[in-house]
Amino acid sequence: MKAFIRHMISSNIRVNPSAFLTTFLLILNLACCQRGFDPIDRYYINCGSSTDLTVGNITYVADRSSSRFLTTPQDILADSNLNSITPSEDSRLFRTARIFTGPTRYTFSIQQGGRHWIRLHFYPFTYQNYDMNSASFSVFSQQTTLLSEFSPRNASVKEYSVNVTSGDLVITFSPSTNSLAYINALEVVSVPDDLIADDASLFNPPGPFNGLVTQALETVARVNMGGPLVSLVNDTLGRTWVPDSNFLLQQNLATNESNVPAVHYPQGGASSNTAPQTVYGTCTKMNSGNDPNSNFNVTWGFNVDPGFQYLIRLHFCDIVSTAANQLVFNVYIGSSLVAPDFEPSSRTSGHLATPYFMDFVTPLMDQNNLSISIGPSPRSSYPDAFLNGLEIMKMNNSRDSLAGSSVLPRFPASKKNLGMIVGLSVGVPVALILIVLLFFIHKRRKQRLLAHSKTWVPIYVNGGASHTQGSKYSTGTNVSVGSNMSYRIPFVALQEATNNFDENLAIGIGGFGKVYKGVLHDGTVVAVKRGNPKSQQGLAEFRTEIEMLSQFRHRHLVSLIGYCDEKNEMILVYEYMENGTLKGHLYGSDNPCLGWKERLEICIGAARGLHYLHTGDSKPVIHRDVKSANILLDENLMAKVADFGLSKTGPEVDQTHVSTAVKGSFGYLDPEYFRRQQLTEKSDVYSFGVVLFEVLCARPVIDPSLPREMVNLAEWAMRWQKKGQLDQITDPKLSGKIKPDSLRKFGETAEKCLADFGVDRPSMGDVLWNLEYALQLQEAVVHNDPEENSTNVIGQLSPQVAEFNNVDHTSNSVAGFEESSVDDLSGVSMSRVFSQLVKSEGR
Template sequence: MRFVMMGCRVLRFSIWVSLILNLVWCSRGFDPVDKYYINCGSSSDFTVGNSNSTFVSDKSASRFLSTPQDILADSNLNSITPSEDSPLFRTARIFTGPSRYTFSIKQGGRHWIRLHFYPFDYQNYDMRSARFSVFAQRTTLLSDFTPRNASVKEYSVNVTTRDLVITFSPSSNSFAYINALEVVSVPDDLITDDASLYNPSAPFTGLMTQSLETVFRLNMGGPFVSLVNDTLGRTWISDSGFLLQPNLATNVSNVGAVRYPQGGATSDAAPETVYGTCTRMNSASDPRSNFNVTWGFKVDPGFQYFIRFHFCDIVSKFADDPIFNVYIDAFLVSPDFELTTKTMGQLATAYFVDYVTPEINKNNLRVSIGPSPRGSYPDAFLNGLEIMKMNNSKDSLAGVSVLPTLPGEKKNLGMIVGVSVGVSVALIMIGVLFFVHRRRKQKRLRYSKTWVPISVNGGTSHTMGSKYSTGTTISVSNMSYRIPFAAIQEATNNFDENLVIGVGGFGKVYKGVFHDGTKIAVKRGNPKSQQGLAEFRTEIEMLSQFRHRHLVSLIGYCDERNEMILVYEYMENGTLKGHLYGSNLPSLSWKRRLEICIGSARGLHYLHTGYAKAVIHRDVKSANILLDENLMAKVADFGLSKTGPEIDQTHVSTAVKGSFGYLDPEYFRRQQLTEKSDVYSFGVVLFEVLCARPVIDPSLPREMVNLAEWAMKWQKKGQLDHIIDQNLAGQIKPNSLRKFAETAEKCLADFGVDRPSMGDVLWNLEYALQLQEAVVHNDPEENSANAIGQLSSQVGEFNHVDTVTSADQFGTSNVDDLSGVSMSRVFSQLVKSEGR
């Protein structure tokens, strides 16, 4: 116990020393325009060290705060004191309801946000059990977070408004707290848009607008670098604890040799104490050495990461520095890297390079350096490394886990506040056991506390009785409701495996029948699936807002017992994909295929135009087009859907998601999402419908593997009829095939601006159907004006009707079905056979 108490005192002292240093840098080097420091819960100001930086008291900062209740916690009033030499941790502000700090921003751009946490007991508030979320404007910084030890969370956000609002939101039946808060300007040129993607290799745009969380900041080959030695007040920890095979590496130090180039890296990028040390490949002058030096990191899956490599050649004596390879995971991101080519032949010159990862789907990340075959001898080195988490498509930086792991807490603590304290084995075991117990308890409660009754557009919620519960919540604005787990169990015969009708990324899909005879499809989330709460919530939010005869209807959802279950109307005839290939289902006629494509296009057109803002599906494919008992098509699976750009924007910058083979290459390259990304995917579906084969088939010859590429080659030759489904032989009229193929080709244009809108696609598909049905058999020239004249007379006259129709044009009574944009209206505008 005595050892534990001594360890805690050392920990607290280290934290306090770090905090003293935290603002000393403000008196020299970069001078931030915006500087806010708040000593939360305190009745007096506190000046850090010998600097002019003062954490103002809670009373002085009250003008920034809006909160439903004033609760100022002071540990000195309790028998347990967190630290006798850490004034910033002696007090805290407690929030019992949503509360926000509003800071006036003098100069827009990047700002540090640092949140200081140290839990202690105050009256009836045990801060070790607090659970809450934190938001900066619309960005989620923390979600269901519970601070366990002294910690400082550091974020870099781009502020474009006059005010920065930081909101603390307690979780259900809990509260929030904060010990100290900082908001400080960051140099504009610290992070620019010069980063590169590496899978595939391409420039990354949009980095300036990303919110970032500091995850790791390492000084390779050197000791801990304190805040006082960094112009921006950052801490750098030693890389030794992250080396996977320390014996393969050696350290080099030559701080005095470091120089900063004109117009290149500056001390703001990293201090001399970082560039002046490095971890080097320990080849021991063995010319046969062939291994990599590798560092391993724990990260949150589901995010992209910004990675900055710092290089400075302090190992070479002449301007023939090593040529080596740089890797992120298994990807060779910088082959044959030769530093002197970047520094104009100068040695010991600071240089950095930035990369952005694809979305990480695992909880670990590795960085490696190793010899290149082009090098004259095997050698490699790295001076510094920064890893920052980027906000995801939900504008969130919150990780998957509610609680960080104990090792993660130690590393973050060391990174942010520079604490390096040995802890006894007994203390670790106690912490681990407590953590496991607490996490299991929270996992049991997690989902039941997450969801509230859905109510869209201000709809009023009511309850409807059932035999399973006293009341099931329903929103009258969207008619979606929470379904008791017992009802779903009964409908699926306790999830009988014989009732499984499909398996997807989210989980298994079961056929079921409610007590009243309603047939349903039940999608049950798999806890091991990579898709989870975000997709579950998105599906509910999207389908509760939209009703259309060509969109699959959401009947309800269930979140009891740690379950994530979605209940849909049952689609008797399964997926479009199942009717094209891979099953024994009868082949569809050409007319039926056209009708299915038209129905799907109507559903997507409604998504793009039928609401205040466009909704982009992001996973359009034949497996997500379902067919009812009459083979009417309905678009399904909205778990990846995303609201489109604002009126004054051209795109949404977001992580790439979708299905391989259907993915828009422009979206993949630039991570800029528009409705035209759905159009591209739908173009692939059109060729899939025509050729009745998988979009990617590795068993075929190389030139045939990718359906879109293969079909486009034949289309450009004017010989697409050579590769169509043999079951369609003799069924398709030439003009109908031509119009259908032209439509698919336009959908697959390399750039979204060259693709048609989904309304235009719908128009042309309906035209292809009419060409198929209304062709003049006795006219040898089917494309003649005579044919078109007869076609126009068949469809009737409705003048001046816009074919791209939104819900607003039809009124609320018709918002659930825009398929009323009939052929008779569409074809009144025909003046030539080419259509649009």
């Protein structure tokens, strides 16, 4: 371009200025187009229109001339002069629409397989007797559900990215009963192969995510931080980037910066296809002012649909720093710290103003909001952080859906298939006979299955044989199941119990899958956890859960009732816990507030369950995912530890630890385990210490929306504990209701649990002893207790414990309690003898 201009000047050619400007802009436009992506497949359709429409450099072909793509029962083209939409070039796409009164499909020939955009433009208006405002319909791409029972209320564009493997891409519109469907404009366009790579990262638990290239995606948000609207006209891939002001939770904490000309794309990294220069050249950053002690996070909030995973793409381009390696900050997704001490220039070989992006995949969302936060790192010399752009994309679920559950409609045969139908009709009499026979065979098979579903078939666990001792569904006497036994439940029985997994019976979503409330044939209420094939917790966790819970029976461990592995399903069935999770009673729900005594008793129950795991078998079992969401409460608020999918058998007698990959939940992870990848029972103790502070303060363990010193609950609470002012951060609902001695003992217990090194932490037995003591201090003042005014060190036992440890273990009873009660410690009165909480041989 520069050479062309120099040639014009040096040649001293006299030209018309207007003609020169036109020629120059044309060449410039061609040069820009050459830099952009040139899609092999490109279909732009102006639906319901009889004329083509050009928007920017894109021509949308009239629907009449594109009828070769369309199979519809009725040809209804709607036209309206819409003046209610904000005037813009692309708003003209909403002025016409094609209406469908029955199942309709567009079929597009795909020249090159791979990822393609599907963009659906909707704007409802009334045309003759058709009111699009009342429309309700579903949209499918091949077998993927894009929209279910969708009712557009205003001008909107739904954007999807799907992987096309066959020669044709079929998009189907299916009106709901007694309704209609419509579309104003439709796009099917090739996407660059490298735009969505298969190298995203999970962060809860941490690890790689595989299979991203095959996922169908729906764009939930595409945001230009600190910059203006970037429309499809200005983006090489026809995308729209909206400003971030509407998503900022506290706008006064943020400020904008812009330096678009400085942006230069690296070789082999981010490109203009990843995001345009106008996105990377602007950013939203901390409004630190001149205060070097600024300590807060900038947070954006977005609405999402629970029950799905999301791909989060974060765009960075350091237009803030004046030198490389100057800025270090933290990045959070939800409550998870996904990029600690992030140094942008270190990712771009020390170059400033160079685009870079990171991809993360969330766990299954169990709430309808998602936050993205940036904040200062202690490593930075000056508190600052920035973000240039953000994309949030919903990923299809295990049912290959991006919306609710809908059934792809069937279409009547076309005239081209009429000859085949006539030929097949010759064999109709034979076919009818076969159908009748198959019907009776199927009916008898179903009857046998139903009969079979009334008896659970025992499986073999750890190589041991087991025999049916009774039927859970039978009317005879139930025989208790041995601790070495688990039961396989037929899939049809679980379908019956959950009304075919009715979404109205869903009671929770976890990393493994969705949990449903069910009622078995004999009236037993159960919790049915159905594995999600897309989940990162798969077969290994499924087997672990069965193996662990089949060996243990304890009133403070959730009981496994059965499992199902038919039809490629992984389903676990537990006893139903009426009051849900401990987390749900502390914050984030409308559950009644727990009193301090109730909280102590719940902590004691959970500690009993964990202590049993650590000492109740030949080898200790380490839970590895202790958190408030995995402590469940029954109808009497009795605590039971749940979710053993990550559990691990502890070290041998002559070993100190188990070397294993780090798994668990952020905020609860033992830092020593995280650093060394050496797992011990003390890792559970650390996590339980975090739970104790969570119980006391009734707030999330990681909350990036708070000032930095408050983000991590464990660190924040420990600072107050060491100052002796733990009462300053307790749940306000407990104000004045905790006796000081009880709070002191509780705080000391939690503090010991959170010691930096495992050897300095107490055993779960010692934790249990001290929690029982904290409960006694709450219930009554113990006169002349030598520890009443002391700063107790956990593990320092009373004389009563010493006496108990000297009991003859050959006896069948201990201090008046049956030996079985020692194994299941929940039956022992803890207020009578503290030492009986712990088997002496386990100590």
